[in-house]
Amino acid sequence: MQENQKQPNKKYIAVIFFGVLFFCSGIFFLCCSIIFFIVLFPSTYWPSVPGVITSSHYREIEWSKGITYDVIIRYDYRVSGKKYTGNRWSVIGFTQPNCKTARKLYERHPVGTSVTVYYYPKDPQKSCLIAGLPGGFYNWFFSGLGFTLSGLIVLRFVSRLFKPSS
Numbered sequence: 001m002q003e004n005q006k007q008p009n010k011k012y013i014a015v016i017f018f019g020v021l022f023f024c025s026g027i028f029f030l031c032c033s034i035i036f037f038i039v040l041f042p043s044t045y046w047p048s049v050p051g052v053i054t055s056s057h058y059r060e061i062e063w064s065k066g067i068t069y070d071v072i073i074r075y076d077y078r079v080s081g082k083k084y085t086g087n088r089w090s091v092i093g094f095t096q097p098n099c100k101t102a103r104k105l106y107e108r109h110p111v112g113t114s115v116t117v118y119y120y121p122k123d124p125q126k127s128c129l130i131a132g133l134p135g136g137f138y139n140w141f142f143s144g145l146g147f148t149l150s151g152l153i154v155l156r157f158v159s160r161l162f163k164p165s166s
Contacts, residue, residue, distance in 0.1 A: 012158060012161065015154060015158055016154075016155070016158050018154065019151050019152075019154030019155040019158060020151065020155065021151070022147045022148075022150045022151030022154065023147070023148055023150075023151025023152060023155065024151070025144075025147045025151075026143075026144045026145065026146065026147030026148025026149070026150070026151055027144070027148055028144070029140050029141070029143045029144025029147060029148075030141065030144035030145065030148060031144075032140055032144070033137060033140040033141035033144055036092070036133070036137050036140065037133065037137065037141075039091060039092060040091050040092065040132065040133050040134070040137065041132070041133060043091045043118060043120075043128065043131040043132055044131055044132040044133070046118040046119055046120060046121065046131055047118070047119065047121055048116045048117060048118050048119075048131075049077050049078060049079055049116075049117055049119065050077065050114060050115070050116065050117070051075045051076060051077030051086070051114070051115050051116070051117035051129075052075060052076055052077075052112065052113070052114055052115070053073060053074070053075050053109050053110065053111050053112060053113045053115060054074045054075060054076055054085070054111065055072070055073070055074035055111060056071075056072070056073050056074070056106060056109045056110055056111055057071075057072055057106065058070060058071045058072065058102045058103065058105070058106045059072065069101070069102030069103075070102070071089060071102050071105045071106050071109075072087070073087065073089050073105075073106075073109050073129065074086070074087050075087075075115055075117060075129070077117040077119070077127065079119055079124040080124075082124070084119075084124055084125055084127065086117060086119075086125075086127035086128070086129075088127065088128045088129070089105065089109070089128060089129045089130055090128055090129075090130050090134065091128050091131065109129070115129055116129070117129060118130075118131035
């Protein structure tokens with residue numbers, strides 16, 4: 001190694017580690033948000049028809065890392081005179097992280113309620129009650145952007161410390 005090049009010490013190694021960790025976490029969040037966008041955004045333009053809730057309940061799911069809640073909703077709708085039954089409240093059926101959110105979704109959809117059903121035009125069997133991008137999409141995207149930029153700034157700063165001096 002050249003004499004005029006600085007050697008990294010342990011505190012800089014920790015900073016480099018966190019810079020890489022932030023950068024990689026940011027890339028993960030950005031990739032997830034891009035996938036969500038590709039899958040969810042087209043549903044914004046799906047046609048809609050009236051439907052009726054035929055079954056509605058929610059359940060608690062215990063995982064090794066905690067409890068989530070699943071809202072199970074069934075609804076009937078017609079497209080071009082043909083009857084269909086759907087069970088997705090979102091294009092991507094996520095469980096809810098807390099009881100309050102699940103309960104709100106459940107309470108908005110009691111049995112017998114009229115709803116708007118969005119369906120995929122090429123296959124009307126694919127349907128949902130909430131089309132488009134959820135608010136959580138923006139959390140993933142901006143978190144990813146923030147983590148990626150933070151990681152890049154840290155790594156850029158550290159890399160300047162170890163450049164050979166002229």
